[in-house]
Amino acid sequence: MEKYDVAIIGGGSSGLAALKQLSNLGKQAIILEAGSKIGSKNISGGILYSKKPKKGKVTNVEDLYENFLDDSPFERKITKYILHSTSKDKVYSMDLTASHEYQSNFGYSVLMNKLNSWFAKQSVDISQKFGGGIIPRVHVRSITWNNEGRTIIQTDEIDEFEVKAVIAADGVNSEVAEMVGARSKFTSMQLYQGVKVIVRIPEKIINERFGVNSDEGAAHLFAGDITLNHIGGGFLYTNRDTLSIGVVYHFNSLLKNPVEPHTLIDTLLKNSMVSEFIKDEIPIQKEIDKNLPQEEQLRIRFGVAKLIKSWNDTRRNYLSSTHDNTDELKSKLSFIQDQMVTKYGVTFGTDYVESEYSAKLIPDGKRCRMKKPFFKNILFVGDAAGRGIFVGPRIEGLNVGIDDAVRAANAVARAIDKNDFSQRYLGEYYSQLIDESPYTTDMNQIDKDYLKIFLDATKNVPKDSIGKRYGPILKLMSNDTLRGIAVKFVNILGYDKIFSMIESEDTYVKIPIQLAEKHGKIVSSSYSPNILSLAERIEKLNYTEDHVSHIIILKDSEFMKKMIVLCPAKCFTEEGGKTILQHEGCLECGTCSHETEWRHPRGEKGVHYQYG
Amino acid sequence: MTLLNIAVVVKLEPDFSEGSISYNPDGTLNRSQTKSTLGPHSKIAAQAAFYAKVKYGAKISIGTMSGHIANSALQMAMETCDAEVLHLYNDKIFAGADTIGTAEVLKKGIEKMDGKMDIVFSGHRATDGETGQTGPQIAWKLGFTFLGNVISYDINLEKRTVTAKRLLSLRGISDLIQEIEAPLPVFIAIDPSYKYYFSTASLRLTAEKYQREAHERANNYKDRLQTFDSEELGADKTLVGLVGSPTIVYDVQRVPQGKVIRHAEILDGSNPEHIRKTVTAMREALNAMVIK
Missing domain, CATH: 1.10.287 (Helix Hairpins)
Structure with a gap:
């Protein structure tokens, strides 16, 4: 049986960071990635932040990849961060650039396929030097410990092999976590569902339309009537010559009020402000004479x-x-x-060009981060450990995963040096490193400085739209001393006690609608976009079909009935009162995973994203 | 470790995938108007060579007889198998060659490659000629054991033998898989169904490494490209090109198109008799599709 020091399960940005750090430390590690190539399964909103927290230290992307700033294919540096409250054709906008820049070196818009390929390239030579590297098209089936306590990894594609430690970076739907019983599946309360489209627009038009130069970019967030009464909102990030446009909604609110994900994103695209952002000159073919x-x-x-x-x-x-x-x-x-x-x-008209449709679940770190992110000699990082920062307009995941991965790699390297992979020496130590992470603090409690910056940004918001419940709170919070006391009080009481207050229909839907209606500006659109149907969207994606389904329906429950609506690829239908699955167009988001037997497709199979 | 010495002979062929094939008025292919690419069978031959490179370590050379437009085919073949050397055999007198005239040039070329070859790979056949003769003729000229229709193979480096599985289709009998062992050197014409598979983590890592190397090499393929004319090859002018080709093309005919006749019959799904009829018809159709 072949032996390796470390197996990293999953070649996303966290897994790749673990490989880079382990290789930097001279350790042998292999990444097992199920996709046909690195990046093909990875989706992000996405903004990649580099942070400088006041307390504690984090490893940023540019610390790990020295030439990141000069050479990496990031899209644009986000220099404008604006929140729009919408109601029909009215929009009320708030500039949140200050909160976006809070404790940050930069935030770049990124596309994961390109970026992760670049990350992989940076690790190739150095990991090879120590007998490691990246193995794509391999799906891990089981991790077991034999009688002598040796860790054996079995896959669907290659012969089993032995490792000393495992870093699980297999994402929000971590199969590793489930197969070893490290944690239960995340619940609807702990998850958000994100759906995104990539819209193509030439670079110079983006520059002009968003008032930026080629190196700069804008981020626009949306709340209000575009949510169709869900907790969450829309986003639009400028890439070099594309836009990432998506909606992210709390899974629980989607279950309460199921609306098809593609309808939710269509609603955003049809908003007159967004329609104007995405429009382009389009050639229209003359019908061919039959x-x-x-x-x-x-x-x-x-x-x-x-x-x-x-x-x-x-x-x-x-x-x-x-x-x-x-x-x-x-x-x-x-x-x-x-x-x-x-x-x-051929004639020319106005429309928009959509290139890719994708979906992903997002773990809400404040609700679902693993308190002890390890099991035996397996360390969980990033999404797999349920770690992401999700506080109002503050959304961070990629940077958290990268920092986690470096901590995990450091812990594993230390264990290799002492040849001690016991729970105490490896797992507990990693857990301690994670507890020390400033990101963990951000998932644990309210940051009063961030709150101040956020409140400052909103101080000109007319108070008549805030409502009875929030008006007095805002007033209280605008006083420095009282805010300090209140934040301390909440953090002692437990941050989780106020989740329902900060994440409610009031904050994401009602107040924004009132703001827009009373104080918003009318934004009209000169055309209405011909939005792609779901079938057209699925048709644009590349798949390698597997005749074996990676999802099995376990029971015909209420939840499964809702999946008929909530699956972003409409894989579920109802026939004779039963829920039927057709796995072929699956986007592998995991929305249905809570009540199904859910695996990632076998190596090379399933969807291959081009942008991500 | 002594490396295996491997040659792959490839062919530039019309790209049928684009659907833009141009014909001359006499029904022959108009090559100047048709986009060309590395022949699909040649690509499989290159993949078979890559398997040996990853599993046993090999130095791979690729040869083709063509004009300079075949550079792209050589480049693609290089990217497929991480070859070290590319040979282009290019001379006006090579034109008009049939299979045996081509085999002579390729044999001469293989002999020009560095070192004595252990294995020569070729595709099953070309998609534009479909004779499948060039491979066996090269093998005969080189004096190598010829193994055709090979679907998988492995090498015993100590014994210096190759064990190969061959797919044989015999009329009236189901397909057979024949396993044979032959001493090196051998000439392998690879079956279209060949697909390599690396079953261990270390082989996968090696394959990834060579694939990256191949990509780099293919980007700068001209650094490794050598061109030979008939003189440089030391070819006997009576054995190559039109002069060396005894084949006489008597006539070229288009493949006759069968007349398509369809009968539609409307069946009622609620009528059991109709269902029975449909199932019987489907069974018959399925039985007819099984290749015997």
Whole structure:
């Protein structure tokens, strides 16, 4: 049987960080990643933060990858962070840039496929030096301990092998956690469901529309009527030449009031402000004359498709900041455009271009972080350990996972040096490192300084819309001394006691709607986007189908009935009163996992995201 | 460790996947108007060579007879198997060659490759010629044992033998898998169903390493590309090209298209007799689809 020092399960940003840190420390580690290649299963909102907490230290992405700032394919540095309250065509906006910049070096918008491929590249040579590396297309089936206490890993694809320690970085739907019984599945109370689309827009149009230069970007958050009465909201982040647009809702509120995820995202896209953000110039093909001979019809279809493709490519290039032959591209573009119009009767109109639809569950760290994130010699990091910061507009996950992974790698390296992988020496030590993490503190209690910055940002908000319940609280909180006392009091009492107050229909739906209605500006849109149907969205994704389903329905429960509505890919239908599963278009988000036997698809199978 | 010396012979073929094939008025392929790519069977041959590289360690050389447009095919083959050397055999006098004229050039080329070959791989056949003769003819000219229709193989480095499984389709009998052992050197024509599989973590790591190396190499493939004309190959001019090709193309015919006739019959789902009829028809259709 082959032997390795450390197995890292899952090649997302946390798993990759663990590999990098272990390799930096001269230890042998292998990543087992089920996707066809690194990054193909990873989804994020996403903003990657680099933080400088006042108390304690964290390892930031640029600390781990020295050339991150010079070389990595991040999208834009977010320099504007704005919260919009919406009600129909009215929008009330608040600038929260100060709270976004709170204790942070930067926050970059990122696309996980590209970024994780880059992270992987940084670890390749160094991990190889110590006999480690990344093994894609392998899905871990079991982790067991034999009679001598040796840890054996079995997979669906390769021969079993032995390891000394395991770092579980297999995400929010961690199979490792479940198979060894380290924690129970997260409940609907502890999770958010996120659904995202990628919209393509040329770089220079983004710059102009969002008032930024090519290195800067904007983040827009949305609450109010776009939530369709759910706790949570929408977001729009600018990437280099795409936008990440999504909705994130508390799973419990979705179960109470089930609305199809694609309807929720469509509602956001149809909001006049968002419609204006995503619009672009689109070529419209003339319908092909059905009376023409078949071969001629085919020739036209190919001809138009080819021209549109090169029009798109040329226009994208022309409107990017990275070329230096503007005139040449301009004349090429007008030549292609001319051909499209004269040869094939193409016209131009306004619409939007959607490239990728994706979904993911998000663990709410304040509710579900593992208090002891280990089991025997397995250490859990990032989403797998239920760790993420989710406080109003403050949303952090990637940075937490990376920092966790470095802590786990340090603990494992220390255990290797002493050849002691006991719970006490490895697990407890890691748990202690995690307790020392400033991120853990952020998941544990209210940060009064952050609260102050947030309140300062909202101090001009007209109080008449805040409502009876929150008006007096806000007034109280605006006083420094009283706020200090109140925060101390809450932190002693238990942060969890006030969750229902900060995360309520009032805060995410009612107050924003009132604000927008009373004080919002009218934003009108010049067109209405032709939003893709769910079928068209699924059709755009790449899949490697597995004839064996990775999900098995366990019982016909109320929960499963709700999945018919809440599955973002509509994998469930009802037939003769029974819930039926068709796993083929599955996005692997895990929304249905609570009451199903849920596994990640076998190696290489399932969805392959292009953006992530 | 002594490395295995492996050669792969590949062919640039029309890219049928694009659906943009152009024909001359006489029904032959208009090569200048048709996009070309590495032949799909050639790609499988390169994959088979990669297996040996990962599992046993090998130095791989790739050869093809073509014009310079075959550079892209060589590059793709290099990316597939992390080859170290690329050979292009290019000369006007090679034109018009049939399979035996081609085999002569490729044999000469293989002999020019560094060291004595242990295994030469070729595809099952070309998609534009479909004769499947070039491989066996090269083997015959080299004096290597020929193994055709190979679906998997392994090498015993100590005994210097290869054990191969061959897929045999015999008329009237179901498919057979024949396992044979042969001493190196061998010529392997790989079956289209071949797919390599690395069953251990260490092999997977090695495969990943070579795939990355292959990617880098393919980006700079010209550094490793050598071109030979007939003189440099020392080819006998009476054995290559049109002169060395005894085949006479008498006539070229399009593949006749069968007439498609469909009869539609409306059946009632609630009528058991209709259901029975449908099931019987489906059974018959399924039985007919089983290749015997």
